[in-house]
Amino acid sequence: MIDLRSDTVTKPSKEMLEAMMRAPVGDDVYGEDPTINQLEALMASMTGKEAAIFAPSGTQTNLMGIMAHCERGDEYLVGQTAHTFRFEGGGAAVLGSVQPQPIDFEVDGTLSIEKIAANIKPGDDHFARTKLLCLENTVAGKVLPIAYLQEAKRICEEKKLGTHLDGARIFNASVKLNVDVRSITDCFDTVSICLSKGLGAPVGSVLCGTKELIVKAHRWRKILGGGMRQAGILAAAGIFALERNIERLRDDHDNAHFLAHELARIDEIEVDLEQIQTNIFNIRTRTDYPGLQKALQDKGIILSSPNYDGWVRCVTHLDINREDAKRLIDEVKSFFVRP
């Protein structure tokens, strides 16, 4: 099976399952799960933050982060198609009474500094109180430049805004840039990181940040139903993933690059080659996408359905190797040359 829908589809390897079985556990609501504590300490140190907290999903760690920064009637600035705004059920508004102020992304995935500044509301009872800037990295597979992050941090300090990063795929960004992940995390007060995307753990995300914000997030996690008990078996998968699966993200980037360029050579397929930086790329067929999707499915190759403008998102991950990529190319070619 070759599943290109998302990097969330990976299954734990035998070695990862063994690490999970060996994990010492305790009741994490009492703070007594040694493996959770180990994962949180590891993530805090990797990101250069004072503290970290494990939660079941990235949706939850993003929400905990926003709610740690903002109170009822506050507002956060966020990209128009950002995950926290568009794909998390409006949680910040629904559960946090925090209003999003969406801003259109630039083509490179940044929010322009001018637009950020222009959207900060004056201190006046007419307006929600602008408290937080939320960025995403990688964003649709694109890596935000470090110089941009530093500029965003500078304006937020000047305007007294907090900073949160949805870093679901932050290690794809650090590996791509060849920098320590701290060059990215240093620009934010809180950072949410998924263990269950390219890193390959089955479950879990971690929010890293200042002690003060993580204490607040801890309370919100309990209220949101994310306080788990002997969840060290999950944390063990996360530790395993952090120790083994960061540098190999390069393979996913190389495979995405290979696939995108090979597919681009097929006449019936259009590939957005400008946008490909990490493990995500977009393709569009000039003819019969449903036919292709169905034919590939019969061969054990799963592709997403197109979005509203016909582009299909493809994502590489640790369950797709170069042989798989070559097989996929062969199957696509044979679909289009059939009599």
Ligand SMILES: *Cc1c(COP(=O)(O)O)cnc(C)c1O
């Ligand atoms: C996957 C993802 C999340 C978190 O999603 P969960 O499925 O809730 O873990 C957050 N942001 C981005 C950009 C993501 O891709």
